[in-house]
Amino acid sequence: MKPRELLTHYGRQFGTLAGLLVLCAVLWALTPHFLTVSNLLNVAQQTAINAVIAVGLTFVIISGGIDLSVGSIVAFAGVVMATLLQRAVPVPLAILAGLGFGFGCGLANGLLISFGRLPPFIATLGMMSMARGGGLLFTDGRPVSGFDEGFRWLATGELLHVPVPVVVMLAVYAIAHFVLRLTPFGRYLFAMGGNEEAAVLSGVPVRFHKTLVYGVCGLLSALASVLLTARLNSAQPIAGINYELDAIAATVIGGTSLMGGQGSVVGTLIGALIMGVLRNGLNLLGVSSFVQQVVIGAVIILAVLLDTAFKRPKR
Amino acid sequence: MSIPPVLTLRGIRKAYPGVVALDGVDLTLQAGEVHVLLGENGAGKSTLMKVISGAVARDAGEILLDGAPVELRGPRHAQSLGLGIIYQEFNLIPHLSAGENIFLGREPRRAAGVIDQATLLDRAQQLLNNLGVAIDARTAVSRLSVAQQQMVEVAKALSLNARVLIMDEPTSALTEQEIRELFAAIERLKARGVALVYISHRMEELFAIGDRVTVLRDGRHVGTRLIRDTSLPELVRLMVGRDLKEQFPKQAAGAGDEALRVEGLSRAGLLHDVSFTLRRGEVVGIAGLMGSGRTELARAIFGADRLDAGKIFVRGHEQVIASPRAAIALGLGFLTEDRKHQGLVLGLSVQENTCLPSVSVFSRFGVMQPAREASATAQRIADLRIKTPGPHQRVFNLSGGNQQKVVLGKWLTTDADILIFDEPTRGIDVGAKVEIYQLINQLAARGAAILMISSELPEILGMSDRILVMQAGRLAAEFSAADATQEKILAAALGRAGLSAA
Numbered sequence: 001m002k003p004r005e006l007l008t009h010y011g012r013q014f015g016t017l018a019g020l021l022v023l024c025a026v027l028w029a030l031t032p033h034f035l036t037v038s039n040l041l042n043v044a045q046q047t048a049i050n051a052v053i054a055v056g057l058t059f060v061i062i063s064g065g066i067d068l069s070v071g072s073i074v075a076f077a078g079v080v081m082a083t084l085l086q087r088a089v090p091v092p093l094a095i096l097a098g099l100g101f102g103f104g105c106g107l108a109n110g111l112l113i114s115f116g117r118l119p120p121f122i123a124t125l126g127m128m129s130m131a132r133g134g135g136l137l138f139t140d141g142r143p144v145s146g147f148d149e150g151f152r153w154l155a156t157g158e159l160l161h162v163p164v165p166v167v168v169m170l171a172v173y174a175i176a177h178f179v180l181r182l183t184p185f186g187r188y189l190f191a192m193g194g195n196e197e198a199a200v201l202s203g204v205p206v207r208f209h210k211t212l213v214y215g216v217c218g219l220l221s222a223l224a225s226v227l228l229t230a231r232l233n234s235a236q237p238i239a240g241i242n243y244e245l246d247a248i249a250a251t252v253i254g255g256t257s258l259m260g261g262q263g264s265v266v267g268t269l270i271g272a273l274i275m276g277v278l279r280n281g282l283n284l285l286g287v288s289s290f291v292q293q294v295v296i297g298a299v300i301i302l303a304v305l306l307d308t309a310f311k312r313p314k315r
Numbered sequence: 316m317s318i319p320p321v322l323t324l325r326g327i328r329k330a331y332p333g334v335v336a337l338d339g340v341d342l343t344l345q346a347g348e349v350h351v352l353l354g355e356n357g358a359g360k361s362t363l364m365k366v367i368s369g370a371v372a373r374d375a376g377e378i379l380l381d382g383a384p385v386e387l388r389g390p391r392h393a394q395s396l397g398l399g400i401i402y403q404e405f406n407l408i409p410h411l412s413a414g415e416n417i418f419l420g421r422e423p424r425r426a427a428g429v430i431d432q433a434t435l436l437d438r439a440q441q442l443l444n445n446l447g448v449a450i451d452a453r454t455a456v457s458r459l460s461v462a463q464q465q466m467v468e469v470a471k472a473l474s475l476n477a478r479v480l481i482m483d484e485p486t487s488a489l490t491e492q493e494i495r496e497l498f499a500a501i502e503r504l505k506a507r508g509v510a511l512v513y514i515s516h517r518m519e520e521l522f523a524i525g526d527r528v529t530v531l532r533d534g535r536h537v538g539t540r541l542i543r544d545t546s547l548p549e550l551v552r553l554m555v556g557r558d559l560k561e562q563f564p565k566q567a568a569g570a571g572d573e574a575l576r577v578e579g580l581s582r583a584g585l586l587h588d589v590s591f592t593l594r595r596g597e598v599v600g601i602a603g604l605m606g607s608g609r610t611e612l613a614r615a616i617f618g619a620d621r622l623d624a625g626k627i628f629v630r631g632h633e634q635v636i637a638s639p640r641a642a643i644a645l646g647l648g649f650l651t652e653d654r655k656h657q658g659l660v661l662g663l664s665v666q667e668n669t670c671l672p673s674v675s676v677f678s679r680f681g682v683m684q685p686a687r688e689a690s691a692t693a694q695r696i697a698d699l700r701i702k703t704p705g706p707h708q709r710v711f712n713l714s715g716g717n718q719q720k721v722v723l724g725k726w727l728t729t730d731a732d733i734l735i736f737d738e739p740t741r742g743i744d745v746g747a748k749v750e751i752y753q754l755i756n757q758l759a760a761r762g763a764a765i766l767m768i769s770s771e772l773p774e775i776l777g778m779s780d781r782i783l784v785m786q787a788g789r790l791a792a793e794f795s796a797a798d799a800t801q802e803k804i805l806a807a808a809l810g811r812a813g814l815s816a817a
Binding site (some may be wrong): 161181182183184185187188190191194195197198199200201202203204205261 | 617619638639640642643644650651656657658659660661662667671672674675678681682683685725739
């Protein structure tokens, strides 16, 4: 692509990136400790969980849907996997089972939406409550802990001096960007979200891919749950509350339209980092968590306001 | 003329980044005239309309209302000055009544700020009656026909005391009868001194309803004529800047083997026992009134809607076509009647749209091959002469004719050889029409089989080798190109319903 086209296609991401850099500069000025390698890795590590969930939501939102059940799936898949770990099932097998469980929950959402013709909001609202209740029933409301040391490596280990969760996050984003830009699945998500009727008449297997995208979203929630369980060294049935809102926020700050049909995971990664940096910086500055919520809410609104202001066609 | 014109535009200029949409355009509107605005897609008609209706601010030039300069600050301001516009896509709220739509945002109120529903309905009803249309102001808009909805739009403009009314392609979705009613309403508006700007691509309408015509080309004013002093060839020459040799460059192609045969297609309430055969190299036209089942037939063959009964044979073999995907795999292509809602994903690029039905062809081991997509798209842009800054341009930004070419490009890319065209030239200009006709001929000459649905009888007569006429979900008649006349087709399309109504 020519530079001009690059700018029109990725202009929004440059804008979000500029926002992130300004934010970092301000925090650096206010507290020198912010811009140390250890703190930045810390931010990346804290961002990883939200960032991984937000990839799934970005896919779903591009396809023209929404998924409210991700937080509950984080909890349910987490306790299922943790119970297997506790019973000395080999770590890779237990992780696979947890991922498969999340994928299954997501597929159930997808089937209800594409074949049951439920609005995504309703189907995933139902799943949000059912998966939450399911996790509580499964554990009797108690946390599950006591794992093999090898499992903890997922939270504490490093690859080439980079914490494992950060490596996982970057790998997920690399794969997701590739899938979105260079596979039929990715292309169909944009087509479905942009104009479902035209997609059907162009021979796009819309119902199959719509089911699949919720499955993928469930799978990524379960992957986030693996990272969370390793970090806390315990799985809790009440984990992941409000995670869907953080993930939607990261997606929206990253420039993906809630109307569907446009968006990017690169934007979402920057969006998730903005939220992570903001939390971290406010903590370093000793701002109370109550004030933090107000600030984060304001940032979401500001991001979208700026977006609409730039997009609005000139008279 | 001694009285100043209602509206005068002088030297209007509007540039967008990269394009000059309007360059020194003049236009005068007299009270009580129908002023036709003609031009190919992209000639600047829509921009000019947006300037008059206040939706777009001009870069240079003057606007005079009753001889006095005005500055339009926005659509609401233009409306308050009596400049109204009726877009092709209506701005009505389906679940509100006709009356509520007419006074939306300006509801008459009682003292306490409560809406005075009785007055609202009274005044709305009076407006509708004055237009001479039989619409109850209490009916929900969703229950009105397209033609009636249009009249609600007209009434809404009149409720704002519109003195200039712009109508953009007002007849594109109307039946012959409804067009006559619209023209009657236009005559009443003229009698009341309203100046109308009328945009249409149907040349025969211009001569029926217009008083003067202004032609735009590439954003410039190329001429204004009195309708009674001009002719179709002159207008076409002004629009395209050259003589079009023939409007319908029909080449008779020798019909070959059977490509598509359908037997007894039925769908409750919509299609009844439809059977016909389509051969390679043949263009079969399907005529009929709106709602006669033409589009339903196309959708059923293409697997978009379920059939209750009937068989479909593709190249002699019976096939069950359960989805559009299955139809595409069999070499079928379907150019839908509504390109914005069914034909294109407007937010995606020319390339992404062109390749959408071929995504599985352009991917290997689950990975897309952008180089192959790019070369196919470049080929389509060149062959179809699609005017676009590049393959990555969003189709949203293209003109209607170019959007239609992108839809065509989709099916050329799949190499479809059984093509169903539903209103292939609706809403596109004369130049692009001829290009599309030439393309249909080329495809037929290469052995493609083409089913062409159209509401424009001259197009059906000009392009088809055979003509099928549908009426109330049935095939009512079949004519060879040599036998068919407008009268015979219309008589068959009206069927018994037409006879009893007469």
